Amino acid sequence: MSIQDTGMTASMMQSELESAITLEQVCKKRREHRIGPINWSIPRGYVTALVGENGTGKSTLIHMLLRTLYPDSGRITWMGEACEGELPVHLRQQIAYVAELPMLEENRSTARQAAAFRSQWYPNWNQQRFEELLHQLKVPEDVRLSKLSKGQQQKFVFAAALATSPKLLLLDEPSSGLDPFAWKDMLSALHSEMERGDVTVLITTHRMEEVKRLADYVALMYEGQICGMKEKDELYQQWKEVWLGPVADRQLLDDLKELPGILDWDAKPDGSVRVHTSQPAELQQIAEENDIPVQVNGLEWEELLSCWVNDYRIHHLGEAKV
Template sequence: MGEHAIALNSVKLVRDHFTFGPLDLEIPKGYVTAIVGPNGSGKSTLFRMIMNTIKPQQGNIHVLGEQLGYDNDDELKQNIGHLPEEATTFDYFLKGYDKAAFHAKWFRGWNNDTYQRLLSNLATRDDLQLKKMSKGMRRKFDLSLAMAHHPKLLLLDEPSSGLDPIAWKTMIEVLHQYMENEDHTILMTTHIVDEVKRLADYIVFLIDGQVYGTYEKDELLQSWMTYFIETPAHSTIDIRSIPGYCEHKLVSNGFYEVISSKAFEAEQWLEQQQVNVRSKQLLELDEILLQHVKRARQFAK
């Protein structure tokens, strides 16, 4: 994957009854990486640590080649655009253009033409008080703010929350345009499967504070398969021996439904064993996530 935009080394944080890590994670520069996992798995916690608003109790974090926790943090944030999951509330009384003016003073790379173009492309406005904006309007406004200073790194926490289908498609187009610059990187969290399919190059499974694999998206989506098979009469084949075996269930006498995470190897094995494959079907991302969750929580027992 080459150079890293973000690297976590042995990072651990314990808060109340939740333990994040210890984990190692590398986010490649120049790509879109999607963090997916169940609610409460630490996705927003990860973002807050990258923004250095909460600090891990052990380990270290490097962002854009610099280690967090030193005097350079404010300088580093000049190159980061952050869209948090929840809109801020302390500034509800401000009008949008007032908040934009603050950002323009803070970020040296702020470009008002870019900001106005983003507002126009996303079909939103900044002449209302933030508290009077609809959720979707506020989301589009906040995304415009996050991108107007031309950051090298975008952190997007559930970016499509509150967006209607038209606004969602426009957001996808805006982010694709952003990624035309090979120096740009996006790290995002999302529950929207189609969002991952359209945007992500890599997928990270984060489950209960632990990373359970980083995968190239297309390779991942092509490697998980459900097979509907018929075993030979009086067969002694152990279905659990199928490469990448995850689970199976008996559909009827001699007919099974089997899930494998290694489709190519599984098909070779089935052919060698003279097992009749009646049909097969690729798993969707949410189904793959479910398999990872089952496996992770089984190992955690």
């Protein structure tokens, strides 16, 4: 399913879309780092990309969803069910996980043997789908997993995850260590999986391509907090780069600097200014009315994330504009 297919917007999502997972006041302290409190719902039937700097808590959050880590406080519900201890078997059978680095207990087994073992634990195991994926991803069936490259091991884990016919698929930096051709094949397989049925995907990633090609929603994690979630296309239109000047009128520049929506203001020695703003049209109009040269540009992925973090700091943490 795609958000474009439904016509849903981010504002409609919170009230109208069913949640696959809900976190309420979830906290976890790990050494000097603290995660939470997190209040967040992951929309069912969509791909949500969880982005943020390394060390901000993304993998910890994933492991709390898998119940390999327990939160210190708070409540998590999976497909409408909550539990205090380990996930019940019927819930575990609906969740598949692909880690950044494959750790295979079946290293001495071949892909075919490992699949036969895994299939016993998943009532919805699709052997035909598994074999199709191995062929598509070019993973040999009868070679010990320990003899495969890390990329081939990762592709095996990915194929086995999809073969379980999961309701919830958790992908933690799944493209790490893969060449572009292998990841393109995995993207194609994932798109096919989304078209097959009601599956929810949560992916942590640093790669712009993965967000652009996969995500319906993007959530930002910063210093252990979920700073917000936006529909992908909305995010790409949220902030713009505006170049002004050169401008000789210092008072006019000071007035422009106070306009709403401005996140940062980078004055250059020649009198020009580089601005990131969520309201470029207003800034452009005033500049043109005052005969100030102006140019509006879109932002690259890293700059968008930086704007999102700055916006969170200013409006939620009360920090000053840069």
